[in-house]
Amino acid sequence: ELKVEQNPLFLSMQEGKNYTIYCNYSTTSDRLYWYRQDPGKSLESLFVLLSNGAVKQEGRLMASLDTKARLSTLHITAAVHDLSATYFCAVVPSNFGNEKLTFGTGTRLTIIP
Amino acid sequence: DAGVTQSPTHLIKTRGQHVTLRCSPISGHKSVSWYQQVLGQGPQFIFQYYEKEERGRGNFPDRFSARQFPNYSSELNVNALLLGDSALYLCASSPIPIAISSYEQYFGPGTRLTVT
Numbered sequence: 001e002l003k004v005e006q007n008p009l010f011l012s013m014q015e016g017k018n019y020t021i022y023c024n025y026s027t028t029s030d031r032l033y034w035y036r037q038d039p040g041k042s043l044e045s046l047f048v049l050l051s052n053g054a055v056k057q058e059g060r061l062m063a064s065l066d067t068k069a070r071l072s073t074l075h076i077t078a079a080v081h082d083l084s085a086t087y088f089c090a091v092v093p094s095n096f097g098n099e100k101l102t103f104g105t106g107t108r109l110t111i112i113p
Numbered sequence: 114d115a116g117v118t119q120s121p122t123h124l125i126k127t128r129g130q131h132v133t134l135r136c137s138p139i140s141g142h143k144s145v146s147w148y149q150q151v152l153g154q155g156p157q158f159i160f161q162y163y164e165k166e167e168r169g170r171g172n173f174p175d176r177f178s179a180r181q182f183p184n185y186s187s188e189l190n191v192n193a194l195l196l197g198d199s200a201l202y203l204c205a206s207s208p209i210p211i212a213i214s215s216y217e218q219y220f221g222p223g224t225r226l227t228v229t
């Protein structure tokens with residue numbers, strides 16, 4: 001069964017600092033998604049990574065995918081308070097016909113002024 | 114354009130009762146998926162429907178069922194509610210299933226179900 005693990009689970013960082021969230025998964029996949037969730041709200045799509053070596057950037061967030069290592073990273077540059085939220089990665093296995101999107105445990109990010 | 118809509122927003126039910134949750138996908142989207150998110154955890158996949166057929170099912174008991182209508186809207190039904198069914202139920206839509214495309218899913222605001 002596919003397992004998706006994120007670390008850290010909780011992250012408290014100061015404004016202006018850089019940090020990275022890691023997402024490891026246990027089976028072959030070439031599709032990885034990053035979502036943001038604010039408290040009590042739904043999920044907002046951040047990035048869709050569809051191939052080995054894919055890198056996408058939006059503002060202070062940059063995501064990358066290494067399918068050989070089964071690892072994705074979400075890098076935060078010069079954090080600002082507005083980035084405080086819970087971040088999830090999610091993976092679809094490569095075996096065709098399996099539509100199950102499996103989410104990681106989530107990383108709760110708190111940016112301290 | 115309207116996003117994914119879900120109804121109701123909040124719902125309180127008693128153990129043993131039945132509940133029906135509704136989802137309307139973005140116009141033109143034919144694939145709908147349902148997820149359960151218990152407080153403090155990541156969403157768990159329940160079902161996916163595409164062109165009115167079930168394309169995937171997660172590890173949920175038979176008390177959970179769903180269907181998709183000709184207009185691509187969807188219903189999630191849960192019978193014999195348990196306290197553990199209390200959660201945020203999320204619906205997501207995409208033009209075609211994401212597992213066979215480069216599309217992404219768009220999530221609705223969710224229905225918060227409380228079972229007492």
